[in-house]
Amino acid sequence: MVVSKTKFGETDDKSVNLYKITNSNQTSISVLSYAATWQNFEVIEDGQKHPLIEHFDNLTDYIQTPYQVGKTIGRVAGRINKAHFTINDVNYQLKPNDGQNLLHGGNNGLQYQNFDAEIDSDNSVIFSHVVDGEDGFGGKLKVKVRYSLNDDDEVAITYTARTNHDTLFNPTCHVYFDVGEGNIRQQQLQINAKRFLDVDDEKIPTGKLLATTNAYDFKNFKKIGQGLKQLKPMDKFEYDDAFVVGDKAATIKNDQRAVDLYTDRNGLIIFTANPKDSQKASQYDYDSLAMEMQTLPDAINQKDFGETVLNKGQRVSYTNKYKYRKL
Template sequence: MVVVKTNFGETNGQEVSLYKITNKNQTSISVLSYAATWQNFEVVEDGVKRSLIERFDNLNDYIKTPYEVGKTIGRVAGRITKAHFSINDVGYQLQPNDGANIIHSGDYGLQSQNFDSIVDSDNSVLFTHTVNGEDGFPGVLKVKIRYTLNDDDEVAITYSARTNHDTLFNPSCHVYFNLGESNIRQQQLRINSKHFLDMNAEKLPTGKMLAVTNAYDFKNFKKIGQGLKQLKPLDKFEFDDAYVVRDKAATLKSDKRAIDFYTDRNGLVIFTANPIDQQKASTHDYSSIAMELMTLPDAINHADFGETILNAGQKVSYTNKFKYRKLD
C-alpha cells in the first residue's frame, strides 16, 4: 500500500491537499482536505483505468458546485424541518438555507471547511476539524474523518466526534456513482429495504414510513431507468428518496462491475443527478446516482427515525463501507 500527497490548490489562504491511496490491485482512492472530499475511486480492469465516481479535476469546481460532489456533508446531512429542533426541551433555531428549512447544516457546514489532514497509516488518511456554533448549532464539535482502502478493494469512511454541549451529529459523504460504459439508466440497483420515507413538496419527511412499491421497489435488481420510467405517472422525474436500511444497504452494478454499500446506521438517500452538465440535468439526463449512507433525515424531529443527538462529553463513531467487485 502507498499514500501519496500532492497540492490541489488553495482556498482562503489555506493549502488544499490531495491524498491518493493505492492498494496491491492498483485500485486507488483520492481524497481532498477541502470538505474531506472523496475525489476519485479508480480501478484497473484488464490494464485499463476506470473511475467509478463523479469528480472534478480542479478545486474551483468543488467550491462552486451546488451538488456537493464527493464532499462530507454535516454536521447533519439532509434537511431539518423549519431549521429548528429541541434537545431536552431546549429549542435551537438554525439559519435556514433551503426556504424555511436547513439542508446539510447550512452554508458553513463541513462541506465548506478545509480540514487538517495527516497520513494515518499506509492505507488511511485522517481529516480533523472543529466547528463552533456555525449556522446556529450548539456546541464546539471536534470531528475526525478517516478514509481507508484495503487490499480487498473496500473503502471505509469513519466519522467520529465529541462535543462540549448537547448537539447533533449525522454526517455523510455526498458521493455520486457511475459504474458503466452506458448511461446510469442502464445500471441496476438493489436496495435491501422494505420501507422508504414519505416526503412532502419541500422534500421533508412527513413522519410516515411507506412500503416500497412500484417505482420505489428495488428489493430485487432493477434498472434505474425502469424506476425513473415508473415515476412519470406520479409526475416525478428524479429519485431523491430515503430508504430504511441496515448493514448491507444496497448494491449498484453494471455489466462488468458492482459496488456493495454497507452502513452501521439506518438510512440511505438516493439522488439521481447530473452535477457535470447543467443543460442535461434540466432535461433529466442523469450521469450518476448519489448514495448517501446516514441516519434517516430529519431524525431529530421524528422519534422513530434513529438517534442523532450527541451529548456533551460523549464520543460517537459511524462507518460506511463501499466494496468494489469485478463481475465475471
C-alpha cells in the first residue's frame, strides 16, 4: 500500500494537495484537501485503467462546478425546509440559498473549505477543518474526514465531528458514479429500498414515505435508462430522489464491474447528471449518477427520519463504504 502527495493547485494563497492511495491490486483513490474531495477511483482490469467516478483534472473546475463533484457536503447534506429548525427549544433561522430553503448547509459549507490534511497510515488520509458559526449554525464544529482503501478494493469514508454548541451534522460525499465510461443509461442499478420520500415542488420532504414501484423500483437490478423511461409518463426526466435504505444500500454495475455501497445511516439520494456538459444535461443526456449516503434530508423537521442533532460536547462518527468488484 502506498500513499503519495502532490500539489493540485492553490486557493486563497494556500496549496491544495492531492493524495493518492494505491493498494496491492493497483486499485487507487485520489482525494483533495479542497472540500475533502474524492477526486478519483481507478481500477486496473486486464492492464487497462478504468475510472469509476466522475472527476475533474484541475482545481478551477472543482471550485466553479455547481454540482459539488466528489466533495464533502456539510454541515448538513440535502435541504432544510425554510432554512429553519429547532434544537432543545431554541429556534435557528438560517439564510436560505435555495429559494426559501437551505441546501447542503449553506454557501459557506464544508464543500467550499480547504482542509488540513495528514497521511494517517499506509492506506488512509485524514482531512480536518473547523467551521465556526458559518451560515447561521451555532458554535464551533471540528470535523474530520478519513478516506481509506484496503486490499479488498473497499473505500471507507468516515466522518467524525465534535461541537461546543448544539448543532446539526449530516455530511455526505457528493460522488458521481460512472462504471461504464459515460453510458449511464446502460448501467444497472439496484437499491435495497422499499420506500422513498415524497417531496413537494421545492424538493422538500412532505413527511410521507412512498412505496418503491414502477420508475422507483430498483429492488432488483434495472438499467438506469429503463427507469428514466418509466419517469416520462409522470412528466419527469431525471432522478433526484431519497430512498430509505439499510446497511447495504445499493449496487451500480455494468457487464464488467460493480460497486457496492454500504452505510450506517438510513438514506441514499440518487441524482442523474452531466456535470461536465451543461448543454447535454439540459437535454437529459446524463453521464453519471450521484449516490449520496446520509441521514434522510430535512430529518430535523421530520419525525422518524433519523437523528442529525449533535449536542454540545458530543462526538459522532459515520462511515460510508464503497466496494469494487470485477464481474
